[in-house]
Amino acid sequence: MLLLLLILFPLHAFASPITCPPDDANFPSFYDDPTLFTDAISAVAKLNPxxxxxxxxxxxxxxxxxxxxxxxxxxxxxxxxxxxxxxxxxxxxxxxxxxxxxxxxxxxxxxxxxxxxxxxxxxxxxxxxxxxxxxxxxxxxxxxxxxxxxxxxxxxxxxxxxxxxxxxxxxxxxxxxxxxxxxxxxxxxxxxxxxxxxxxxxxxxxxxxxxxxxxxxxxxxxxxxxxxxxxxxxxxxxxxxxxxxxxxxxxxxxxxxxxxxxxxxxxxxxxxxxxxxxxxxAFGPGFNNPARPDDKLYYFAGDVNFGRAMKKILVRDGIAEKIVESVLALTRSRPLIVNLEGVILPNVPEAIDDMTLAMPTDLAIGMLKKLHVAAVSLANNHAYDLGPSGYAETLGALDAAGIAHFGQGETEALADLDLVGLTDIDTNGSRNTDLLTPALLDRLLHDNAERPVIAFVHWGREYKTEPSPREEMLADQMRLRGVTAIVGGHPHVSSEAILPLAGGDVAEVYSLGNFLFDQKAERSSGSMLELRVFGQGTIFARLIPLPNYFEMGSK
CATH class of the missing domain: 3.40.830.10 (LigB-like)
Incomplete structure (x- = not known):
């Protein structure tokens, strides 16, 4: 302990009383060893300011x-x-x-x-x-x-x-x-x-x-x-x-x-x-986001579907590349986690109705890989749009591409954090809601306190940016189970701020809104959440507003 104190403060720091230099003279140098500073300056010299x-x-x-x-x-x-x-x-x-x-x-x-x-x-x-x-x-x-x-x-x-x-x-x-x-x-x-x-x-x-x-x-x-x-x-x-x-x-x-x-x-x-x-x-477009080599950064984005009208714009010359370039400028090719809405199929039937979300395998997997998507949540109301067989097709396509996935109550362990998928809304067209039970919420209980647990939750009401009493109750139950952050989706509109729960125990983003989804800005919005994971298991969350990529491709 004495050695630590001598590193932090020179011996004369403990002397008293404090006296002023004569006249208007400068205060004398407090530290005697310049290498305390020059070594530290050298240690970070190769990092980008x-x-x-x-x-x-x-x-x-x-x-x-x-x-x-x-x-x-x-x-x-x-x-x-x-x-x-x-x-x-x-x-x-x-x-x-x-x-x-x-x-x-x-x-x-x-x-x-x-x-x-x-x-x-x-x-x-x-x-x-x-x-x-x-x-x-x-x-x-x-x-x-x-x-x-x-x-x-x-x-x-x-x-x-x-x-x-x-x-x-x-x-x-x-x-x-x-x-x-x-x-x-x-x-x-x-x-x-x-x-x-x-x-x-x-x-x-x-x-x-x-x-x-x-x-x-x-x-x-x-x-x-x-x-x-x-x-x-x-x-x-x-x-x-x-x-x-x-x-x-x-x-x-x-x-x-x-x-x-x-x-x-x-x-x-x-x-x-x-x-x-x-x-x-201000950290506007083009920000280089200084980071140490050992920093672990993850990005979360909202609803993704590569079918319907989104498919039509992504197959146009240069549009997919333009969108990928814009996204990678934010993530710098670091791992991205998204909410995948719909079913991946080798061939999407022409007669499928608009409320059944399906997307072609080549397009969906190609885009997910170009965007460096590390994992997708399938805990949502469109994962079973074509029943168990469609869900199985989706899992097979993701597995073949090496893209991790997690459904209702499932945990996906990434290198530095654990993701748990939860949905409070049943399959498309069903009136079954309020699905999250205490037993499902208990899936958030993890033994290692040094690994952040992120609840990726599908909940709430479409086009509403504020939680209802139901979501407030669920968020508190998640907090009591030791979750580190709550990241929500489904409303198609984005929250404008991070909400600290119970004195800051948990960071909540009620909704990330849309990411790559065929809705215009007049009725939808989207944000990306950056999570920086530190060695002791703490995180820092930053919310980044996104452009409407559907409109970007429509112009």
């Missing part, structure tokens, strides 16, 4: 995971910034007011960093809550950022902000309003935050997942309700970052790393710390 401008990042301040700090800064390094605001906890409770800042610069082992004095003074004008302080001489929440800032953004000036644990939501809102006067398009907001504290890893994992789900949902109320330090050592910094990113930039979060200090020790650690790296940006 974001090709779209980031407006904020969240990184740890424990140098045990210096590579994660470098990862966040490196992701932003493709663009220049004039000003960098650093939001940090006041770890040692040195500020007399709710927030502290400074006009002084800093010496670091990689070179000096200067304060944006004009911006700092604007912040200090809020003298009832912001003070000028020398606490930054030993505040590692800021000091650990500075050598990275000097390396990646040597021309930028900083506005350091230390936040008292005494500050509450109303105070965070006041500081956010004050920061709006200095944050502009040339500003990067750096949130220096370590996450779950003082818990064994199995407990920290649950708290991390709650935090990640609140962040994915963009829920300010949910973030404000997180516990400090069980969820994070500065809930206020997380809240202010999320609020400013939404209100100033329309930016969304993307978590690209979540680790726990237990992974850095071969011995059991009772009091661990968790770490998160998050990027904030």
């Amino acid at each position: 974001s090709n779209q401008r980031l407006t904020g990042i969240t990184v740890p301040h424990h140098l045990l995971v210096a590579d994660l700090v470098a990862l966040g800064f490196h992701a932003a390094s493709g663009f220049r910034y004039k000003r960098i605001v650093i939001l940090s906890p006041d770890h040692f409770h040195k500020t007399q007011k709710l927030f502290a800042t400074t006009t002084r610069g800093f010496e670091t082992v990689l070179g000096p960093i200067f304060a944006d004095t004009a911006a700092v003074r604007l912040l200090q004008a809020n003298s009832d809550m912001v003070e000028d302080s020398c606490l930054f001489a030993k505040e590692h929440g800021v000091q650990a950022m500075l050598p990275f800032l000097h390396h990646y953004f040597p021309e930028a000036e900083i506005v350091p902000v230390a936040m008292s644990v005494k500050a509450k939501r109303g105070d965070w809102d006041r500081l956010a309003e004050a920061l709006k006067t200095i944050v502009d398009k040339d500003t990067l907001i750096v949130e220096s935050t370590d996450f779950s504290h003082y818990l064994p890893q199995h407990e920290a994992r649950r708290f991390d997942q709650q935090t990640l789900n609140m962040l994915a949902a963009g829920s300010l109320d949910g973030i404000a309700a997180l516990q400090q330090p069980a969820h994070a050592d500065s809930v206020g910094a997380l809240y202010i970052q999320t609020r400013l990113q939404r209100e100033l930039f329309g930016a969304q979060p993307l978590v690209i790393a979540n680790e726990n200090s237990q992974t850095h020790s071969s011995d059991y650690v009772e009091r661990t710390t968790s770490y998160v790296v998050a990027l904030f940006g």
Whole structure:
């Protein structure tokens, strides 16, 4: 434990009291060993930075995971910034007011960093809550950022902000309003935050997942309700970052790393710390989605049928290729899971009615393979449109192509997560609904807590984006059985947001709507869900709006 403390904080960090440098001199260098930073910078140098401008990042301040700090800064390094605001906890409770800042610069082992004095003074004008302080001489929440800032953004000036644990939501809102006067398009907001504290890893994992789900949902109320330090050592910094990113930039979060200090020790650690790296940006078309080589990403999309009118457009010259290119630009050929509506047949009868969904084998299998579909859900109301024999034909075609499938109550184990198919609606033309029984829901119970369990559910009412009391009850029953995420389909319209259930225990997307289905945008919509699976079994979910591919091919 002593060795760990010496890695995280130099010996002089524990000395007191804090004294100011003479006159207006810079704070002296806090760290003595430049290799703490240069090694971490080298470790991420081969990764691609974001090709779209980031407006904020969240990184740890424990140098045990210096590579994660470098990862966040490196992701932003493709663009220049004039000003960098650093939001940090006041770890040692040195500020007399709710927030502290400074006009002084800093010496670091990689070179000096200067304060944006004009911006700092604007912040200090809020003298009832912001003070000028020398606490930054030993505040590692800021000091650990500075050598990275000097390396990646040597021309930028900083506005350091230390936040008292005494500050509450109303105070965070006041500081956010004050920061709006200095944050502009040339500003990067750096949130220096370590996450779950003082818990064994199995407990920290649950708290991390709650935090990640609140962040994915963009829920300010949910973030404000997180516990400090069980969820994070500065809930206020997380809240202010999320609020400013939404209100100033329309930016969304993307978590690209979540680790726990237990992974850095071969011995059991009772009091661990968790770490998160998050990027904030608009993430529009063409975003290159920075990822570490070991990252595991999966994509989920909604209803797919390659028959009826969809077949007619896919056989036109270049249309299928255009759609595949658009999809792979989002997934980058990573595994895709879809809801396959209908039956795969070698030859589709001409006289088949429009409400019986069937698709030709060559077209369906060819498209699924081109899209890198790893698994399809057959837990839906069209899988048995041609009875047991049609279902058997579908299974045979998928098996021959090596495409995994899962039906009602069945589990498909992918490399890093388990998929469970569930449908609450019976076969086409049947009035049988409310199929999901406690026994079927019990199929969600899995022994290994480190493997995420995803319920891919066919439920709800067509063209309704909100769940009924029935779906709300089912979602809660799934939560009680330990499901990690609930991904829904059937309504043909997409939910607009991720919903965190019960304090963030579960991430729910009620409906992904359509993916490749012959309905126009005037009555349908679709989204893709990106799931990033981290080594400790937590996930981060991101909802990506999709174009109407049926209309794309119809033009």
